[in-house]
Amino acid sequence: MTTPEEHEERLHRLYRGVWNGENPAVADELVGSEYFIHDRAIAEELRGPELYRALTSTTREIFPDMEFTIDDAISAADTVTLRWTMTGTHEGPLFDIDPTGKRVTLTAIEINRFEDGELVETWTQSDMLGLAQQLGASIQ
Numbered sequence: 126m127t128t129p130e131e132h133e134e135r136l137h138r139l140y141r142g143v144w145n146g147e148n149p150a151v152a153d154e155l156v157g158s159e160y161f162i163h164d165r166a167i168a169e170e171l172r173g174p175e176l177y178r179a180l181t182s183t184t185r186e187i188f189p190d191m192e193f194t195i196d197d198a199i200s201a202a203d204t205v206t207l208r209w210t211m212t213g214t215h216e217g218p219l220f221d222i223d224p225t226g227k228r229v230t231l232t233a234i235e236i237n238r239f240e241d242g243e244l245v246e247t248w249t250q251s252d253m254l255g256l257a258q259q260l261g262a263s264i265q
Contacts, residue, residue, distance in 0.1 A: 127242040129200035135244065136205050136237060137195060143181050144193040144211075152177045157243035164249070177244075188213030188229075207235045215260055222260050229259045 127135075135155050142151035152174040160173045162180065171179055185191060191213035199206045211231045216224050233251035237244055257264060 127239065129202060129205070131242070132203070132205045132237075132239045133198050133200040135239070135242070136198065136207060139177075139244065140193050140195055140209070143177060144184075144191070146185075149178060149181070155244055157240060157245040160243075160245055160247075162247040162249070184211075187215065187217035187219050189216050190214050203239045205237045205239070207233075207237065209233055209235065219260070220257060220262060222257070222262055225260050227260060229256060231256045 138151055139155055142148035156174040156177045158173040160176055162168050162176065165180065167179055167183065168176060188211070191211055194210045194212075195207055196210055197208040209232070211233075213229060213231075215222075215227050215229055218224065231251055231253075232255070233249055235247060235249045238246040254264065
C-alpha cells in the first residue's frame with residue numbers, strides 16, 4: 126500500500142517527467158490504465174497514460190516552452206491536492222485566439238486521486254480568465 130507521501134512524490138515525478146518533458150514515459154509507470162480527468166473533452170475519447178500524455182502534448186502545442194512548478198502539495202489518504210503555476214509563450218491557437226507570442230502565467234488548483242499507487246482521476250480548476258486577459262482577449 127502506498128502512503129500519501131509516496132503519492133505526492135509520484136505527482137512530482139509526473140510533472141517533471143511528463144509536463145516538463147524530462148521523461149514522458151514515466152506516465153506508463155505512474156498513471157492507471159483507466160485514468161480520467163474531469164471537464165476535458167479529450168477524456169471522452171482516451172483513458173490512462175495515453176490520455177495523460179495527450180493532455181500534455183495538446184498544451185505543449187499551444188505553449189511549446191511551457192514549464193510547470195508545483196507551488197504547494199497537500200496529501201492525505203488517496204488524494205493529493207496541488208497548487209501549480211505554468212509559464213510559457215503563447216505560440217498556438219487557444220480559445221479562438223491566434224498565437225500572440227506573449228509570455229503568460231497560468232495558475233491552478235488540482236485534486237488527484239490514486240488507487241493501488243497509480244494516478245486514476247484528476248479535477249483541475251485553472252485561472253482561464255486570467256490567462257485570456259493576458260492574451261488580450263475581450264471579455265464580455
